[in-house]
Amino acid sequence: MAKKLPKVDVVTIGVGWTGGIIAAELAKKGLKVVGLERGKDRSTKDFLMVHDEYRYAIRYELMQDTSRETVTFRNEAKERALPMRQLGSFLLGEGLGGSGVHWNGHNFRFLPYDFEIKTMTEKKYGKNKLGADYLIQDWGITYDELEPYFDTFEKMAGISGEDNPLGGKRSNPYPTPPMKETVITKRFKDAAKKMGLHPYHLPSANLSKSYKNPDGEQLNACQYCGFCERFGCEYGAKTSPNVTVIPTAQKTGNFELRTHSNVTRILHDGKKATGVLYVDVLTGEEFEQPADMVAVTSYVMNNNKLLLTSKLGKPYDPKSGTGIIGKNYCYQILPGAAGFFEKERFNTFMGAGALGATVDDYNGDNFDHSDLDFIHGGSLSITQTGIRPIQNNPVPPDTPRWGKDFKDKSIHYFNRVLNIGAQGASMPHRQNYLDLDPTYKDAYGEPLLRLTYDFTEQDKNLYKFIADKSAEIMKEMGADTVVTNKAAEKYNIVPYQTTHNTGGVIMGADPNTSAVNNYMQMWDAENVFVIGASAFPHNGGYNPTGTLGALAYRAAEGMAKYSKQGGSLV
Amino acid sequence: MADEEQKSTMTRRRFIRNSSLIAGGAAIGGGLLGTLIGMNLDEEERTSPNKLTGHNQSGNGQASNRALMYFTDKENFQVLSAAAERIFPEDDNGPGAIGLGVPYFIDHQLAGNYGNNTREYMQGPFPEGTPTQGYQSPLKRHQIFDEGIRMLKEISQKNHQKKFDELTGEEQDKILTQFDTGKVKMRGVDSTTFFNLLRSAVLEGAYADPLYGGNNNMDGWKMKNFPGHQGSYLSQIEAKEFKEIQPQSLHAFFK
Structure with missing residues (x-):
């Protein structure tokens, strides 16, 4: 029997970027917030030993313990889904700050096109550009409406950047100047300019200089040490929830953080949530935490899973096309090209997760798709994230995978290879979705989430086009050999690709085609707010954090309003 | 020499102290912090000739951890060593897997979380999957190595x-x-899975921080200029x- 605790105003399920933002904003307004985090507490001082590629990047020190919780996967519905037994294609986070600890810090705003993708695509290319199996839809909010929230997130995070000539309008410049120009970023920019493209420095959450954010949190200057993605920052120079919104929430006295607290259910009466059920992971004790508002703020996977196991919202059925939860699961398409330079060596081992340069000439609808067999595109970037020796063994094509020749070439080319990579947009397809697995269970006896996903024709066409563009820039940069990446026939969950999973609890203006409104408020349960990239109706041509951060500030405003007036916010 | 040693120890201690200050947060501003780190680095660089003399930071030259934690039959360890050396052989670039201590690295890893798949989903059933569904064997890594x-x-x-x-x-x-x-028929797992595990483990041992028992004398890093x-x-x-920079391992924190 669960022990019932005193009621609070707000409970957040997970304390990463979205949970942290909700906690900070509502606690500042005087609401009592409890944050339930399944993992352990951690802060900057826990990252002193972080320059350890093996422990963090290979053995996944900061990632989810899949012996307790994972997903099952199949390419298509006629196959039997099997567990992702070890992390691969994406790296789910665990612990305070969530993936906000081990991100690289690429902080973009989705394009105005993204938010009105259906309307704008149909207007320009007609109704049948992609066909009925692709479930693109407008987000129920425009870029201009979301702009103030982007601005708030960027100021909180101290983002370092410069204007994107092809991006949406900004009300304010970035709070800190762009990161340093290096031989590599300059080489990319010079080549891009020569080709008539519009390069700019990648907007970065590795800060170019020390910065005090509007909440009074001190962020430090990046040291370019080369250990960002998969690592935490020992300098407090990569913005994370742990150095910003979580301490901000704690300073109010209105926020109580409970770590090792794994939520297993959202409790509700069919109309509204009454609270959550959670397990103390260390003792096995079960607790009921009643709350006036529930913020579902874990990663995409668990946001979907919790709604499904709690029977909140209508599960998506791919056969009939009805229902919402689990629908429009999207990923990211990652075309690119590698350049091998025989006569030059680059300081590729130095860098920062978000040190780079980008062009958006092939992103969104910044180029004409009339004669193309896909929509959207992707941002193309060169990044200098800091390469490390276990993971980076670049060899020219046709080199053996092991032995003398492999060793010799992988050593020779270690500092002689540059990569251009795209964050390609991913369009929803009716056969790509999330539901509950009928067989496999987690450590609490709950079903695992089941992922059914494969790349579509749209994905492959986008891939080829963008990969060729990457190769063109790489050639212009002067590489002796350019290797254009090839699209995979099938999505494979084994090799790492990206931790940019989106969708399943999508936002929109219509309760028939979306799970939450543009305040992330559930249509089916007005005091439940489901916040994160789970709300994206499709995935854009950028890393998702900047956009989900903006949506979290929008949700926080909605929850504050709801605490006063109740009812639907739209 | 002793003097130099002391100086660099102090430098590292100061680095740790400064880093704790960062962790403390409020006590020190970012601008000041940046300056301290910059000074720190300069001092580190001034003392670096000392390190160029070949001081073994790995501590595993005659290391206490060069014995077996996992393998019980030394012959199996010799087979592993020979296979590892073929994957990453000694050549003009420098030592191969054996010279780098990779077999010890693998032995130690097999004895712990890695070998026992402790952070991986190991509940059945284990039907055969498609290649895109990944590893589906009930075997743990140490058992796959035994069988291989x-x-x-x-x-x-x-x-x-x-x-x-x-x-x-x-x-x-x-x-x-x-x-x-x-092409080799193995029990409970296909031979490519074993080979891929072995290949990855060899590269990990060659290039992981020396604290794990491989990458002896940071020679793996030196070959790659890392x-x-x-x-x-x-x-x-x-x-x-x-920039060619003399490498440093995490032992730097503990001198």
């Missing part, structure tokens, strides 16, 4: 009437290629020329 090594021994006996580690390099490569291409753990590249990130 058993088959390496068996095949070399059968084909050459010799122990695997007594074969010529070419003969060893031929057998390893059979594993790589999935400087390992460095506090900051702030003063070098804009450099036009390639």
